[in-house]
Amino acid sequence: DARVTQTPRDKVTEMGQEVTMRCQPILGHNTVFWYRQTMMQGLELLAYFRNRAPLDDSGMPKDRFSAEMPDATLATLKIQPSEPRDSAVYFCASGSNSGTGIRLDYGYTFGSGTRLTVV
Amino acid sequence: DQQVKQNSPSLSVQEGRISILNCDYTNSMFDYFLWYKKYPAEGPTFLISISSIKDKNEDGRFTVFLNKSAKHLSLHIVPSQPGDSAVYFCAASARGNTPLVFGKGTRLSVIA
Numbered sequence: 001d002a003r004v005t006q007t008p009r010d011k012v013t014e015m016g017q018e019v020t021m022r023c024q025p026i027l028g029h030n031t032v033f034w035y036r037q038t039m040m041q042g043l044e045l046l047a048y049f050r051n052r053a054p055l056d057d058s059g060m061p062k063d064r065f066s067a068e069m070p071d072a073t074l075a076t077l078k079i080q081p082s083e084p085r086d087s088a089v090y091f092c093a094s095g096s097n098s099g100t101g102i103r104l105d106y107g108y109t110f111g112s113g114t115r116l117t118v119v
Numbered sequence: 120d121q122q123v124k125q126n127s128p129s130l131s132v133q134e135g136r137i138s139i140l141n142c143d144y145t146n147s148m149f150d151y152f153l154w155y156k157k158y159p160a161e162g163p164t165f166l167i168s169i170s171s172i173k174d175k176n177e178d179g180r181f182t183v184f185l186n187k188s189a190k191h192l193s194l195h196i197v198p199s200q201p202g203d204s205a206v207y208f209c210a211a212s213a214r215g216n217t218p219l220v221f222g223k224g225t226r227l228s229v230i231a
Contacts, residue, residue, distance in 0.1 A: 033218055042223030091162055107153050110162030
């Protein structure tokens, strides 16, 4: 059963520290998304990549957040410096886009998330 | 401004009855709609989808209805089971080439 793997599962850090979250998308999926879940905003898109190229990162604070895909098997989301308002659950999702659009008859596959708490 | 709205944060239904979850959207470019189900401490999982060329899609106990003129869709679960208790997210996309836009979710509680 193909899965999106996210690490760490939980992270507690002090304000001002750097946080790195990792995601291993499903093998063969060429599109990777980072979403954040908060009580106020629900699931909001932070950034996404297709074929490792960043397509849109307008959803994340550029001064402190950065997202990269060093290779096809790894996506990272970094926060530096972290702030208490960054506390949320961060989800990675992957899908396959052949160029004519993502196969939406089965949606994206989400990881289990990283629960970040900044104190 | 929220493009996908789920106006009911929570819903409580008795086991065996019908659960109806509602979703409204504002962007007329959306042409594909999905429902995701989320249990605590897990990621959202795909449940059912519908294309704008249809007005209904059924999968077992789950049926999604789409009313394009009203920009409204709904998820019906019949009969509801305690295992259906979860948060349900409505999501939309334009031609599959734009990322899914999600609503804030509706927490469904099915009471035995």
